Amino acid sequence: MSTETTETFEFQVEARQLLHLMIHSIYSNKDVFLRELISNASDALDKIRLAALRDSSLDADISDLHIDIEADKSARTLTVRDNGIGMSRDEVVALIGTIANSGTAQFLKELKEAEDASAAEGLIGQFGVGFYASFMVADEVTLVTRRAGESQGTRWTSTGEGTYTVDTVDDAPQGTAVTLHLKPEDTEDRLYDYAEPWKIREIVKRYSDFITWPVRMAPEPRTDAGADGSGGEGAEGAENTDAAPPAPETLNSMKALWARSRDEVTDEEYHELYKHISHDWQDPLETIRLQAEGTFEYQALLFLPSHAPHDLFNQGYKRGVQLYVKRVFIMEDCDALMPSYLRFVKGVVDAQDLSLNVSREMLQQDRQIQLMNRRLAKKVLATVKDLRTKAPERYATFWREFGAVVKEGLIGDYENRDALLEVSSFATTHDEEAPTTLRQYVERMPEGQEHIFYLTGESRQALENSPHMETFRAKGIEVLLLTDPVDEVWVDSVPAYDGKQLRSVAKGEVDLGTEEEKQEAEKERKQHQEQFAGLLTWMSEHLKENVKEVRLSSRLTVSPACLVSDTHDVTPALESMYRAMGQSLPHTKRILELNPSHALVGGLNQAHGERPGDDVLAETAELLYDMALLAEGGTPNDPARFVKLMADRIERTL
Template sequence: MPTETFEFQVEARQLLQLMIHSVYSNKDVFLRELVSNASDALDKLRLDALRDDSLDVDTSDLHIEIELDPDARTLTVRDNGIGMSYDEVGNLIGTIANSGTAAFLKELKEAQDAAGAEGLIGQFGVGFYSGFMVADEMTLVTRRAGEAAGTRWSSRGEGTYTLERVDDAPQGTAVTLHLKPADAENQLHDYTSTWKIKEIVKRYSDFITWPIRLVPQPGGDGEDTPEPETLNSMKALWARSRDEVSDDEYHELYKHVSHDWRDPLETIRLQAEGTFEYQALLFLPAHAPHDLFTRDFRRGLQLYVKRVLIMDDCEALLPPYLRFVKGVVDAQDLSLNVSREILQQDRHIRMIQRRLTKKVLSSVKEMKANDPDKYTAFWREFGAVLKEGLFGDPDNRDALLAVASFASTHSEDEATTLQQYVERMKDGQNDIYYMTGESRQSLENSPHMEAFRARGVEVLLLTDPVDEVWVDAVGEFEGKALRSVAKGEIDLDVQGDEKAEAEREKQSEAYAGLLGWLKEQLAEDVKDVRLSTRLTVSPACVVSDAHDLTPALENMYRAMGQEVPTTKRILELNAAHPLVESLNQAYQEREDRTELVETAELLHGLAVLAEGGQPKEPARFVKLVAERLERGLH
């Protein structure tokens, strides 16, 4: 049968040029695509041979060969798999010329940005044509298993391709790339270089089931030709049983995927079977990377499909708060784009994410129950990032609360869970009290803690920036409200105590004039002035209203570029403190209250300093303090 020449349509030519010049950012992946196609052909032959006893094929040495010819500048990828018939070559390799191309290009032109364009490209499975990124011409010779004649396909990617029948083709498929000159534009590597081919195969195809062999060049002057060298390990650790793999092998894989020189803290295996099958091998690092909280942190798992690496950092497989988890997921069937680099958002991806998330959290829970020391080390490194899930992943909030632990006033050495806190709550206590700040020491020394310390009421000490956010999102635990000791009004022992209530009413009457006057004098800085039930030692403190943002949260939002108005806070006075008693007496006795204005300003500044803030005008505050100290020395 003579050679036939077929012409690509205009739209197909445009799409082919787009494939050659635009889709792949890394040209090395052409070899990954060809090896992957060869692996699929071997899988299909093995399956057909099992299903059809009449298929006369030899499956004893199924393999992939890569042959280099530096002199001719050719690279050939050959397999002895299922092969293709003449019609299949026209239909499968000619997919690019399908009638839907025109509509595809129309949508592509209407895409608003590059990401949209890549998403559309992802609907078109033409990875075979990635060879034109590095080749001027591609030739394919194939023969389907069980057929006598083969087929040769050839194209320079310029608008036409040829098809012809051949009689001497071996079973399987051989794709030969006539490589562009080594110094051609965008040709960054010489793909006839043995070391380069080894590097690509090791990176992308190491876990392919079938051996990938590099065929050596024949020796000259009667020298013996070396044996082919197998380039891939074919060791998919995640597909082997636990008994077949040593901890050292797991640790080596972790170091390979994470670039961490230390062993992982925990190894997690998962195998999903049924209508959608995949295996996962995940690792919890022993130490948090230094850039864990930066925008440039590269997160995600390595994604394989049938042991072919598709993506190094697949973010879609785990939520952001598990970004420290490293590992591998190997799926049997996924919707991929043309370059295998961007997954389409389908239900399989969402299914994997849900399952992996639950598996990681359940593993942490088991660690917490069975190995407290290991859990403590894990939470110290990753607790802050894990708590992001408390407001970002409501579906797994209960699981996260079950593994979360927090410092508290109950113990200096041991953290507590919310469940343990609830079990220790005093009779009549309805709320879980907490305080946020920069350090445990600053929180314990805060005036807001005085009444709680005096009455032995436990307070959670939350020192991570994320704590400012999740407590509001969670709101309550087992019906007990999460309540900040630095917000709203706090009554620890007045309700139900008639004597205490009577004393409180008496104090309110005695200080009513001073409180109203201070509110007027400090109107620019505070929204209210009132007597405090949380102070036992300090003269004053500032608190936020029950539903207002805290200063730390305001600063956090501003750091993220959001405009947040400054919220006035409430000044609380300790009626039992000598300074406040003297101030009230002076207010009642003196008609000229000029000096008292400065005292009020100083009192407010001291309260702001006590919680780690700074006065509105630090220089003026220092001046007033210095003047008062000077007067006290005379």
């Protein structure tokens, strides 16, 4: 059988340690051993097809390239066989016989110095040793291979301990066969056996369903009983020696929709794939295809869901798309490929080559991943923009379901901020039903308006009734009504749009109207300032524990008072959000603005001039402050005292 003497090799100490690590520590899911073997077989089939195209004289059969899986439960063996390129004896020794050609000792040193498990897994990424995953489930592994064009094959055998043997065989078929002598069932804490056909089907369907080549499994051997259970031979049931053997079962679909042209795939097929990977029962809102070519090639098939999942804002929400490498499933939720504000996007990304760790379970942080993340995000945002212009109804559905999540990108994704602003829409005083884009807002701005005005709060109704809106409503100036919690954050991160600053109507001073109107308002303000100077000074001192200043307002036309923040101060809502997240912030005092045209403020000013320091005046000042808090949805500092003072005032009017 052999033309060369069998050689026995001994693993070096470092290699034995690394092999032990491979078997016992690296893989979190033992099922991946079969994925690794099928992936290696698929690569071998790709190589022989290319080799045959380049060299017409190559003595190789490529008429039926495939992968076979044979399981024998009685013998407890599992074989994965391909008729691909195969390996020579020298290649077996170089590629299979040693775990790493160099750097093993240094690698182990760095591994021992790693501070945590994730760092250890990252170091393993430089070693391509997926084949050794077989020893997680096998006591012994035998590899028989023959390189296409050569006459002799090679056998490699090892128990994964101290040694391995290599010998030459004369009758090896083209390709490679890896036979695993599975561990006894009682040595593994599992509810299934890797020789079970149903388990093999499950693993292939999960990890290798879309690879190019057919993965076939031989049928289970027939028992002595007849197929119909009638039991054995007889006059009517004698064995038919001429009957054809049952055909192998093809386990994978080979239908990688992202690798087929648009004309070859129906909407129903797209929708079926979306439902399979998302576990959603509804059709997707939109299908997105992307093919990147050049130095780094990958394909993406993404879906925008038609509704938001109930746990979209939960901390444990699993985000990311499925990652494949050469159609081999690698990761379920690869969050490195999609920014968090697009975490609802589902789909598949299939790369031709990626830097993966040995178990293919953790991506290395390299430039390719970052480039893919950026391009996928741009493609999704471009699709949403197209929806807004070409399919307004579907865009409205998308924004209603996912707008609050997309706006998270305005906080940190500076590169895509302009694109995010273009696809965003907001509730507005211009239209009670239809939201507006910033582009539409700017186009409607009257001559002389310099800023984009907005107001944040809990609901549209509360914002429309806010005293901060009074002068804007009176002058017919449009205001964006922002009611999502994220709005409190991103408005401070986006200084301007199209050269127009974003301004809160509840912050800073209000300066509206034409130049002539502004001059008239300034003249009136100076007159009021002189008239109310004493009251403002007294109230500022009396309420200094709660406010930083009391001043006259140019934004109030109906209400007696309101509270505003300085232009760059943190709003009360944002302050509460930070505290809820465990971040301690000092309390920011606000400004109490008084409406000089309101009868209550005028009466208070007159009373202060007649009897300054009166207790009733002090209580009235406190009531004005608490009323301003209530008007914006806040709570008085001392609700019981507020109720008592209000009851006393009402009683005096009866």
